[in-house]
Amino acid sequence: VIVLDQTKLPWRTSWLPLRTLDDAVAAIRDMRVRGAPLIGATAAYGVALALAEGIALDRACTALAAARPTAINLRWALDRMRAELAAGRDAFAAAAGICDDDVACNRAIGDHGLALLRQRAQPIRVLTHCNAGWLATVDGGTALAPIYAAHDAGLRVHVWVSETRPRGQGALTAWELAQHGVPHAFVADNACGHLIARGDVDVVIVGTDRTTARGDVANKIGTYLKALAARAHGVPFYVALPGSSIDWTLDDGAAIPIEERDGNEVSACAGAPVVPATTPVANPGFDVTPAALVTAFVTERGVCTPAQLKELFQR
């Protein structure tokens, strides 16, 4: 199993071999792979690697599930692996199946999102946060899938890419968009309210690490501020996600565990210190946007409001 080490991007394309369960856990924990769908796919291969090492399934699942707490795709992938293994399927084939399904999912998300974007006047100015592109998935992306689909269909699209401090995943999005030839501009997270207020944003599209049954959306820290600004100015706020990002066991987003990450991510930026190491720091990794601020979800099954989410997935 070979993954792209995202901590080296956009500066260097570095491939990282995963040979053991520990390799897979470390890759997820250290964010060498990141993005909810890709975390799920990596965890699936982590199970396969563990079994090849002779490690018990339960132990492997426990270690992988603990690697990152917020993205529900991690748990979803482990549950699916358990079910497929119980049905006698080969572990590596099962993991490959999860990857194939993710690609198909994202293609469908792109198609449904494209239909939404087609309704808008061009150029369509989209604001996104963090990276929910192909880097965050097996391929195709979630939030960026409609953008790629629109660009490929000849629509004029311009993307505002927010930096996404502290980890700076906006740099990954800018890198993806540049590779794909999609016009874009990189901005400080702080600029997003101003851009929306002055009428320079037509739609906001983000991904999610976990969405509850009623449609509360946990996503990278800072998403909620963009949702508030979008609502204040009547700009649609879309969340693109595969069904595997929905936590049907939760309704209230406040119950989603929010990962508190190492303070050194905040006290330094791109390796350079921004405050002395003695400065107290807090570093919540995610926030929750309530369903009331979500205009629609863009899923592999189509577009729906938060209230229609259960019906769309027939829960």
Place this chain on the structure above:
Amino acid sequence: VIVLDQTKLPWRTSWLPLRTLDDAVAAIRDMRVRGAPLIGATAAYGVALALAEGIALDRACTALAAARPTAINLRWALDRMRAELAAGRDAFAAAAGICDDDVACNRAIGDHGLALLRQRAQPIRVLTHCNAGWLATVDGGTALAPIYAAHDAGLRVHVWVSETRPRGQGALTAWELAQHGVPHAFVADNACGHLIARGDVDVVIVGTDRTTARGDVANKIGTYLKALAARAHGVPFYVALPGSSIDWTLDDGAAIPIEERDGNEVSACAGAPVVPATTPVANPGFDVTPAALVTAFVTERGVCTPAQLKELFQR
């Protein structure tokens, strides 16, 4: 005239002599001095230095006014210098008078803000943005004045300091608070919605670079997002300012010129590149928070709502 070079903080205390008009213009433009009141005071001394060089008053005022477009204190200080010079006063004495008045102003702002904070249960958890402390003024600060006053009065205060990308003035605020012994934590700008949503913020206090007659508030980019989050959760949003930050010639905040700064402030952080130099970047320096989101202004004349601003200053 000697100023503290704020671009070197919090790493180094470096004093910068201003000997000419050009020195003063460069110090303001390059943000070696920053903060609306301090920009005004520096501009006043810039006029005095220019006259000592034999440069015409009009030319000096034009050069200084162009150094930074958003902070209205710059224009206010130049207007006051013109008036004092017309009345035959010495230029350096007039500039010193502006400085003395700023210190007295900030003391009054601190006292009025303290009265507001006294009404709250302790610990009082304050969120602030950018730096509106003593570094941003001649002394005492605007947004931080009530915090210092509360801390000195023995109230338990905890300050959430947002990083304030792209320029990172949160590091200056953290440095000031540490020197004064005020408990605080430094967070990514993106974290502020989450902190407010989970009930960890009791009040937001910020400064302003220019507030219109009806109370629209231009302040460092990102302020507006905090105001939206505060409103969404019923958290008071206070703006601390001297009367010299009010632009009585404008009502609509949308008319305030927003400085577009160099993109390299966004594409690098603390000297380290975050995206390749080829990445397109936008960098608005300020945003406008509409008066409707302002709970109250804390001024040297007392506390008032936006609607009471004109009455308080008898305009």
